[in-house]
Amino acid sequence: MSNCAIVGINWGDEGKGRMVDLLTEKFDIVIRYQGGGNAGHTVINEYGKFALHLLPSGIFRHGVVNVLGNGVALDPENLWSEILTVSEKGVPVSPDNLKISDRASLLLPWHRDLDGLEEARLADKKYGSTKQGIAPFYSDKYQKKTVLAGELFYPERLQEHLKDLLEWKNLTLTRIYGARPCTMEDLNAWLRDYCDKIKPFVCNTGAYLKQAVKEGKNILFEAQLGALRDLDYGIYPYTTSSNAIAAFAPVGGGLPSAKIDEVIGVVKAYSTCVGEGPFTCEWFGLEAQQLRDAGFEYGAKTGRPRRVGPIDLVATRYGVETQGATAIALTKMDVLSYMEKVPVCSHYVVDGVVTDEFPFPAALPDAKPVYEYMDGWNTDVSKCRTWEELPENARKYVEFIEKRIGAPIKYVSVGPERESIIIR
Ligand code: GDP
16 A cells, blocks of 8 residues: 655645646545635546546546545535536546545535635735635634534534524624624525535545555545645745645545655646735746746636746745655646746845745745746647657756755656656
């Protein structure tokens, strides 16, 4: 048996979905261990093109069992709509290949409302939330003010529990935000329309996973977002509200004793960032637009244009260390083919000092990038399938990055399709 985690090294959107989709062949089980429907993993395969938000990317592979662990923000409404979307394209989804932890907490209808209300209150100081209710959900989870998916099997107790939560939450909705209160009718409609639909998938995934380990099954943990968005290790407060790093995978996945044998960190050949917060290598104007269009950098969930810039080796090395990455997948090499010279941010200047240490979040807005320039390869690399087929300058770029970030680049992705990959 071997366990592997596929994680983001930077700000998210590195192409984790396409890597999980590629590698699930070798695994029996794929587990999502944190986050919710606020991200989008884009996967292109024989069924079509999908932006998965909560469903694990192993859902497309026959024989793979997909698990939503206790660490996720389980949004029944989003999940049910996602199940319908993939089912309509011919992907089989049943309790045999999708299992939801009975210990996963439910994202309640007011969480999404609260996200919007708080972003509106913050106005120009907003964090750039995707308004999926993730931050209010995790705050409530840690306050023990939400319900577990397994409570759906105890309807009477659930009604009592929801009544208590409703009374408490309405104080916030009405007195702080002046919003409409939620009613038990609203909650019962939500239970009927969405929770009852996902209930057949809810089970004791802990027991299932323990048995799977005994049987020697191979498990893949799939992360959402990247190290720089991790609640504890990222650019706080411009982080997500959960732990996206590999160290959290056993906890949030529902297998706390698991040892992760391999951590594959996904890095994009350039930098992108969705939402607010310091982004040292950011490009603006024409140069940014050219890169954004070349890489089609628009959010999978929100359609928002992503902020873009050259690869940031200071942030990337920090991400590699934080994730404990044992191998790297470098994605979107094909996108840089148009550049005559490819800039690489190798250091920052902070307070007049050149450094390759990633600064404390409060020092980051003052950091200035130091660039080195590599020769471009100026040819379409999207058809390359072996290391030797890659142009020499592209290989030099990969080797340069590898040397600076301290982990071997094992995969080079040259297109979004499953087969557009070079394995070294
Ligand atoms: P994730 O959240 O980390 O899975 O990343 P996203 O799905 O949000 O963003 C990655 C985007 O890049 C998706 O549109 C992918 O289809 C696309 N993609 C992934 N790898 C490659 C690649 O090597 N080349 C190109 N051109 N697109 C890629």
